[in-house]
Amino acid sequence: MIQLPRSPIETAAELAQGLRTGRVFRLLNFHATPSTKREDYRREIAACAGRFSSLSSEVLHRVMMGGAMPAKPMLLPILFEGFRDNYDVILPILEEYGFKGWFFVPSHFLNVPVRHQRIFAARHSLEYGPDEYAGERIALNWTELRDAHARGHLVACHSRNHTALHPDTPDEVLHDEIVVAKEELEQGLGAAVDTFCYLYGAEYGLNPRADALLLRAGFRYLFSNFRLQKLR
Amino acid sequence: MQIDDAYLDAFEDDMVRLSRRVYAVTGVPMYLVPEDLTGTNPTPPPDPEGDALAHEFQAVCAALSRRNGPLASIDISRILEVLADRHFLDVPFSSLADGTA
Numbered sequence: 001m002i003q004l005p006r007s008p009i010e011t012a013a014e015l016a017q018g019l020r021t022g023r024v025f026r027l028l029n030f031h032a033t034p035s036t037k038r039e040d041y042r043r044e045i046a047a048c049a050g051r052f053s054s055l056s057s058e059v060l061h062r063v064m065m066g067g068a069m070p071a072k073p074m075l076l077p078i079l080f081e082g083f084r085d086n087y088d089v090i091l092p093i094l095e096e097y098g099f100k101g102w103f104f105v106p107s108h109f110l111n112v113p114v115r116h117q118r119i120f121a122a123r124h125s126l127e128y129g130p131d132e133y134a135g136e137r138i139a140l141n142w143t144e145l146r147d148a149h150a151r152g153h154l155v156a157c158h159s160r161n162h163t164a165l166h167p168d169t170p171d172e173v174l175h176d177e178i179v180v181a182k183e184e185l186e187q188g189l190g191a192a193v194d195t196f197c198y199l200y201g202a203e204y205g206l207n208p209r210a211d212a213l214l215l216r217a218g219f220r221y222l223f224s225n226f227r228l229q230k231l232r
Numbered sequence: 233m234q235i236d237d238a239y240l241d242a243f244e245d246d247m248v249r250l251s252r253r254v255y256a257v258t259g260v261p262m263y264l265v266p267e268d269l270t271g272t273n274p275t276p277p278p279d280p281e282g283d284a285l286a287h288e289f290q291a292v293c294a295a296l297s298r299r300n301g302p303l304a305s306i307d308i309s310r311i312l313e314v315l316a317d318r319h320f321l322d323v324p325f326s327s328l329a330d331g332t333a
Contacts, residue, residue: 002305009297012308016290018265021275022282025264026320031256040329044259047321047328064266066273076264127256204269223264225309230268 002225003166005205015226023069025228026052028077032128033090041090048075049097056100057154064221064230078223080104080158081126084137087144091153103148104158104197104223107184109139124162125199142188149189156195156223157185165202165210178213194220201225235295243292247310250317250326261316261325289315 004011018024028048033041052075063069077094079086082105094101112120114137121128121138128138149155160181163173178196185193196219203224204211214222215231222229253260263285278286292311297303317325 002309004305008303008305008308011305012290012293012303015265015308015312016286016293018267019263019289020278020282020286022279022285023266023276024282024285025266026316027262027264029260029262030258034257037257037329041259043328044325047323047325051321064268064273066268066276077259129254129257226263226265226312227267228264230266230270232270 001164001200003200003202003206005203011226018227023063024073025055026073026075028075029080030078030086030090031080032083033079033085034129034132035085035089036130036132038089038093042093045077045090045093045097045099048099052099054099056152060221064228075099076102078102078104081128081162082106082109082140082145082158083126083128084133084140084144085128087140087148091148094153095151101148101153103140103145103153103155105140105145105155105185106158106160106162106199107181107188108160109162110142110145110188111184112139126162145189149191154195155185155189155191155193156197157181157193157219158197159199160184162199164199165207167207169207169210171209174207174210174213178210178219179217182217182219194218195223196221197223203227204229204231235291240292240295240299243311243314244296246314246317250313251310253326258329259325260313261320263312263316285315285319 053070053072055074055076059070077099079090079101082103086103091101109120109126117138145155159177161177163177182193196214201224204222220230220232222231289311293303296307
């Protein structure tokens with residue numbers, strides 16, 4: 001599922017060069033965060049408190065412009081997929097320990113009618129654990145996402161329909177998953193979004209047509225499996 | 233650091249164990265390397281902690297490819313996951329979820 005623009009050997013050599021500088025971000029990647037795992041999440045986040053600093057968008061911009069790294073290593077809790085339990089379960093824990101969460105949202109998931117959210121999830125690789133909201137929505141709603149953003153958490157575009165990038169992805173799909181996704185997310189959020197991530201974390205260089213569209217749409221950063229790439 | 237058979241056996245055991253996590257509901261630590269595609273920032277100098285991590289990463293990549301054949305993209309992911317699990321905290325990060333810490 002991981003597709004790279006260069007060979008694994010070349011990629012590993014490039015990553016080693018980056019690791020050597022010590023300028024690395026530490027991620028905690030979450031997807032669904034059911035309440036059944038709440039105490040696990042609490043232990044994990046508590047163990048990170050004090051050791052790591054949170055990363056705001058201001059610090060990210062500064063670091064990506066070549067500025068100094070904060071004294072403490074930076075931790076980015078990434079909340080992929082836009083599940084409702086990110087807001088209900090893990091967000092309060094992150095706030096309790098002073099971390100900013102990064103919501104990576106497939107924009108259309110939040111607009112899917114409640115009745116169809118589970119089949120949408122099943123058809124678009126949006127995997128979750130126990131269904132804790134029987135008969136109710138499983139996706140975040142826009143009010144929750146706007147509230148989290150207003151409280152200082154960050155929002156990134158995770159395509160429109162949770163779509164992976166391939167070298168031969170058709171132009172119309174790219175337009176929908178990059179350009180329309182950004183418009184839809186910004187309209188729902190009521191704020192600009194400058195960060196993008198594909199399903200399965202493709203990086204810049206895999207598909208030049210997608211690269212051009214990311215730039216034209218105005219994205220500044222691309223999160224991929226192994227890199228955070230500054231595009232412009 | 234020395235990459236001997238015992239080290240590599242233990243590393244592979246961690247790769248297998250961590251790959252069997254239920255990713256949909258599990259917090260997974262990972263490293264992300266920043267990259268400036270605009271080429272406007274000077275290349276930063278090495279630092280000791282980063283150098284040690286890079287050295288371990290490269291040594292494991294080389295040793296695993298000697299043992300198992302050419303490195304695949306999924307190998308890079310699994311190797312970084314093990315390193316992050318081992319080095320984020322003073323205890324393996326995964327031990328916090330399984331209650332063994």
